[in-house]
Amino acid sequence: MKFIELKNVNKTYSTGVTALADLSVEIEKGEFVFVIGHTASGKSTFIKMLYREEKPTKGSVIVGGVNVAKLRNGKIYKLRRKIGVVFQDFKLLPKLTVYENVAFALECLGLKASEIRPKVLKAIEIVGLKEKVRSFPHQLSGGEQQRVCIARAIVNEPKLLICDEPTGNLDPETSKEIMSVIENINKDLKTTVIMATHDKEIVNRMKKRVLLIEHGILTGDYMKGRYKSHESV
């Protein structure tokens, strides 16, 4: 069975806008997949559906054997614990330090403090922020904040890392660094990575599988390195 399987997914918002139409796709364990498309193309809806921030109007979304579309509201947290999510706007808790922000994800699970500490420090080390453990988010640069967000996403060793435009707010140089952090996580931890992005340069350089969504329809599924930005976008 595939790790992620979307079958005939439709999403129509209450406003009547159709965000996704009859979208089907399969993703294997350990893959690195880019999701690209214009603004309002439906790629954000696609990404949000994977961690059940949105529910499909029709069709099924299976992640790790669970039909996310049928998940009850009160059970969503079980799915979220298996998934790490990285956001464009970082979504850090402003009044917690770097350490506390990363530890927060584990405290939610009720882990012992003695179990939390080594995991948090390891995650912070992976993203290269060892020296800033005690800083608050407002004392960090954008790139550093994004690293904290990644550390928080991977601290629980998720099988799936979802990135929603993680480099959208960063300069090209910092973007490159962040991408290499994410790529290493994919390689070393065998974490499946699905990343929505606008950044053609990154997509062209990294030569990964690319899903192209246009007007809510999956118009292209390019295997590793087949995608070239001049074709579209």
Add this chain to the structure above:
Amino acid sequence: MKAFRIIGRSFRDAFKSVFRNFSLSMASILCATITLMVVSVSFLIAANVKDATKSLESELSIVVYLEQDASESDANFLQSTIKKLNNVEKVEYKSKDEWKQEMSQYNESFGTIFEKYETNPLLDSFTVTVKDANSLNTVAEKIRDMDKVESANYGEDAVSTILSVFDVVEKVTVIVVIALIFVTAFLITNTIKLTIYSRRNEIEIMRLVGGSNAAIKLPFVIEGFVIGLLGSLIPIIVTIYGYIIAYGKLNGHLITDLIPLLSPYNLVFYVSLIIAGLGAVIGMLGSLLAVRKYLKI
């Protein structure tokens, strides 16, 4: 173990966040303080009104006179039947001979008058106390219908006016207290909602990193509890000292001896408990309602 750790952390986070969001917490606490203060005062007034009407009501009774030829067995029978009536609290019998003796002792001239009669001209009587002053009329009417009863009176006109006034006063105070509790709940809930609105990002992030709904709610609910309790602190102090001082200054009654005030010790204790309980429960419910809004998708 896991649950205990989550609960422990919730307490830590709740206290932390009361102080880290101090100005917002302060708004909620002050709102609770002011509204609970009003509730406390109205509670004290309501309790005193209730007590004053009760004590006046308990002094109302029906005086029943038996017919001249009623025998002792008639009297016994009547006493037991009256006792069985609804709402009857106590039936005190006084025979005509007792009346005669009492009156003769009270004034010698009564004695000389009585000596002119061959038989005792007085009547046997019952003093009937009722549980609920509103039933005076029905009880009196039932007694009047009984055999061997000459009359049954309770000062109808004056009593009915007094009772209807008491009734209105009591109902109004109850309604006012209930309304105030609702207003308090509404105001506190809304202020807490505002503080939580400013932290909706925090809730969103908790959800995104896999916090269960219960684990997210708990710190907020505890925070509401703490805010409610802190808000009830000043009203409780004011209730205790204010009422004790007022009671002392007024010598235990309001305007006349007819309206006694309740002794402060038990009353102040209960009202304080109610205020603390109200603050805590409303705080918790307010937080719960506010957080729930952000836990839905």
